[in-house]
Amino acid sequence: MRSLFVMGQYGSGKTAICLALALKLKERGVSVGYYKPVWTPAGIGDAVDEDAVLMREVLELPHPAEKISPFVASPHYLARYEDPKRDIEAVRRGFEEVGAKADVVIVEGTNWPYVMMSVGLDAVSLAREFGSTAVLVSKVLNDYSLDAALLLCRHIEREKVPLAGVIFNNVPRTLLDKTRGIYRPNLAKAGYKVLGVIPRSLELSAPTVAEFQEALNGEILVGEEHLDRVVEDVLVGAMTLESALSYLRRATNKAVITGGDRADLALAALETSTSVLILTGGLYPDVRVLARAAEKEVPVILVHYDTYTAAEKLHDVSRKIRPGDAEAISVARKNLRTHCDWKALLTAVGVEA
Numbered sequence: 001m002r003s004l005f006v007m008g009q010y011g012s013g014k015t016a017i018c019l020a021l022a023l024k025l026k027e028r029g030v031s032v033g034y035y036k037p038v039w040t041p042a043g044i045g046d047a048v049d050e051d052a053v054l055m056r057e058v059l060e061l062p063h064p065a066e067k068i069s070p071f072v073a074s075p076h077y078l079a080r081y082e083d084p085k086r087d088i089e090a091v092r093r094g095f096e097e098v099g100a101k102a103d104v105v106i107v108e109g110t111n112w113p114y115v116m117m118s119v120g121l122d123a124v125s126l127a128r129e130f131g132s133t134a135v136l137v138s139k140v141l142n143d144y145s146l147d148a149a150l151l152l153c154r155h156i157e158r159e160k161v162p163l164a165g166v167i168f169n170n171v172p173r174t175l176l177d178k179t180r181g182i183y184r185p186n187l188a189k190a191g192y193k194v195l196g197v198i199p200r201s202l203e204l205s206a207p208t209v210a211e212f213q214e215a216l217n218g219e220i221l222v223g224e225e226h227l228d229r230v231v232e233d234v235l236v237g238a239m240t241l242e243s244a245l246s247y248l249r250r251a252t253n254k255a256v257i258t259g260g261d262r263a264d265l266a267l268a269a270l271e272t273s274t275s276v277l278i279l280t281g282g283l284y285p286d287v288r289v290l291a292r293a294a295e296k297e298v299p300v301i302l303v304h305y306d307t308y309t310a311a312e313k314l315h316d317v318s319r320k321i322r323p324g325d326a327e328a329i330s331v332a333r334k335n336l337r338t339h340c341d342w343k344a345l346l347t348a349v350g351v352e353a
Contacts, residue, residue: 001099002349005127007109008137011318013169015051016204017137018106019321019329020336021345022059025104030351032059033102036069037091038110038121050320051108057323063098070094073115084119088129091121095130104349107132113152124159133162133348140171146183153192164348165193167340170200196340203331206230207319209276209299212255215317216278216303216310222290223299229275231255236311237265248272257310260285260302270296280307
């Protein structure tokens with residue numbers, strides 16, 4: 001069974017790459033399976049992996065999401081996985097079952113390639129177990145991102161897992177030239193191929209208000225019909241009104257977090273480019289705030305957390321592609337076609353490009 005194991009860190013856009021590649025293979029008449037052996041719940045109570053649901057629906061896969069993503073990772077996973085040999089065998093059986101009728105299986109790693117290494121369920125160990133070819137998807141933040149990519153490439157190589165190459169994904173515009181002109185040659189000098197440099201796109205990287213609301217589990221006071229608005233930045237309003245105005249104008253399409261009793265800051269935020277207003281402390285706002293938010297079509301979410309806790313909960317929220325999100329799926333496919341050596345990826349799993 002031919003398989004490609006797509007691994008990388010949280011927020012790197014692995015799922016978008018998996019989806020676009022799977023659809024490219026289907027275009028070529030290849031039967032495609034998808035497997036995500038280990039997944040990490042986004043919040044308490046999550047029963048199934050959203051990525052498994054997405055791939056199942058878009059690719060029309062026959063297996064339930066629970067079969068596609070069978071094992072759950074958490075910061076305290078060791079109490080659950082006490083028999084590594086048994087668990088590895090269960091993961092292998094799941095892989096073989098999901099891929100039984102597929103020409104190629106796309107396997108996606110969990111949040112970080114090292115997660116669950118102590119029990120042999122990390123991405124690199126499983127890629128070796130499945131006989132997969134690896135692809136590393138790397139998020140670019142700064143020069144340390146190059147170091148991390150090199151470290152993982154060397155680890156994959158030492159574990160004797162074939163490596164097709166690296167895709168730098170979600171690259172900020174300010175780092176595009178550096179990624180192409182410095183990071184790519186550095187990896188090439190070390191013997192590793194860069195298969196693509198994909199610029200950051202809001203359709204795939206910027207979360208929506210709905211995803212913020214899910215993370216906070218807050219009460220929507222107004223604007224429920226505008227939860228699809230994109231959030232590009234998060235600002236905390238805890239200063240005087242005089243110093244807040246220039247601060248609030250710095251960012252566009254932002255989420256503003258402030259106390260429910262700060263009507264002055266809330267109203268000021270609504271006069272700038274704001275996607276959502278998050279009011280903390282469980283304090284119901286002045287009616288003027290809700291009226292103005294309704295006029296501006298800005299959702300207002302009330303939470304019982306303090307401002308710091310609310311901001312922390314939003315720190316790691318990222319965009320999730322939903323099955324019905326035709327625009328995001330289209331952008332993912334375009335990125336693969338335009339910015340990646342997709343022919344090399346197909347060749348890596350023995351498909352004629």
